[in-house]
Amino acid sequence: MRCQRCGERPGRYRRPYAGDAVCGRCLVELVRDRVFREVRRWRWFRPGQTVVVAVSGGKDSAVALRLVLEYLDPLPGVEVIALTVDEGISGFRDRCLREAERLVERLDVRWEVVSFEEEYGFRLEEVVEETEHPACTVCGVLRRRLLNARARELGADVVVTGHNLDDEAQAVLMNFVKADLAQLSKLHPRVRPESEAVVPRVKPLRRVPEREVRWVADELGLPYHPDPCPFASSSVRSFFRRLLDEMEERLPSVKFGIVQALDRAGPVLAEEFLKGEVQRCERCGEPASDRLCKACQILEELRQSSSRLRDRASSSARTSSEER
Ligand SMILES: [Zn+2]
Numbered sequence: 593m594r595c596q597r598c599g600e601r602p603g604r605y606r607r608p609y610a611g612d613a614v615c616g617r618c619l620v621e622l623v624r625d626r627v628f629r630e631v632r633r634w635r636w637f638r639p640g641q642t643v644v645v646a647v648s649g650g651k652d653s654a655v656a657l658r659l660v661l662e663y664l665d666p667l668p669g670v671e672v673i674a675l676t677v678d679e680g681i682s683g684f685r686d687r688c689l690r691e692a693e694r695l696v697e698r699l700d701v702r703w704e705v706v707s708f709e710e711e712y713g714f715r716l717e718e719v720v721e722e723t724e725h726p727a728c729t730v731c732g733v734l735r736r737r738l739l740n741a742r743a744r745e746l747g748a749d750v751v752v753t754g755h756n757l758d759d760e761a762q763a764v765l766m767n768f769v770k771a772d773l774a775q776l777s778k779l780h781p782r783v784r785p786e787s788e789a790v791v792p793r794v795k796p797l798r799r800v801p802e803r804e805v806r807w808v809a810d811e812l813g814l815p816y817h818p819d820p821c822p823f824a825s826s827s828v829r830s831f832f833r834r835l836l837d838e839m840e841e842r843l844p845s846v847k848f849g850i851v852q853a854l855d856r857a858g859p860v861l862a863e864e865f866l867k868g869e870v871q872r873c874e875r876c877g878e879p880a881s882d883r884l885c886k887a888c889q890i891l892e893e894l895r896q897s898s899s900r901l902r903d904r905a906s907s908s909a910r911t912s913s914e915e916r
């Protein structure tokens with residue numbers, strides 16, 4: 593079948609929600625147009641800004657970085673910095689870091705790396721067993737805090753992340769079924785962070801289906817690591833991913849519809865449910881909904897459980913020496 597847009601090249605990529613199949617070159621143009629439209633719609637970028645792009649070594653952030661650079665190229669005085677968080681996941685993250693490095697070299701962007709080990713004193717894989725929280729929760733909370741803190745130090749006006757349409761639809765649905773409408777409203781591009789200390793985050797790929805992001809990454813020959821995180825499969829999120837994928841087979845535009853609902857309802861929900869009473873974390877001063885922020889709560893739990901583990905280790909050492 594020929595591409596239904598240009599009629600010249602083979603239509604390799606099917607877009608069920610659009611009812612067509614397009615060639616690689618047309619797909620890249622369509623995705624780029626949609627991303628640029630989204631960026632203009634929400635007025636995310638201005639001349640003179642410092643733009644930090646969170647780069648993981650995966651396909652999403654690779655495409656986000658590449659397209660944001662293209663968009664920002666004509667804007668005067670903009671500095672773009674790629675920022676990678678090394679959570680400490682043996683094998684997986686090392687390969688991601690190598691791909692991230694290849695990417696920033698190819699695209700000629702300043703690159704910064706921050707690690708859990710340097711910041712928190714442990715690697716993610718050392719602590720996942722010691723907490724009752726799912727690995728993705730621990731990782732997400734600690735990564736977000738590190739990303740925000742470093743972006744702020746770098747003088748960032750905005751942080752770009754690679755979240756795609758699938759990620760966004762999953763997040764909306766997860767917050768919806770938890771009836772957490774305050775959290776849901778925060779996903780809206782116009783709802784500002786509750787605190788000056790949080791650098792606004794933007795998601796240029798929020799209307800691009802995940803599979804199209806992968807195709808674009810391949811068409812553009814961007815280096816990325818293809819495997820999912822080894823901790824990801826057990827998460828609640830992967831249940832919602834499967835659910836949405838099944839819904840999509842019946843209703844090809846379901847993910848767009850969910851994000852569209854967010855775009856319409858987000859500001860109203862924020863008005864109604866986001867009370868804007870932000871406390872400061874007693875320990876680190878970051879915004880918190882409790883006495884301690886989520887990151888400090890998790891760090892505190894980890895500190896306690898590892899000292900319990902240490903105690904247990906030393907008492908069992910004592911017991912075995914007494915037995916002898
Ligand atoms: Zn074409």
Ligand SMILES: [Zn+2]
Pocket residue numbers: 873874875876877878884885886887888889
């Ligand atoms: Zn804190």
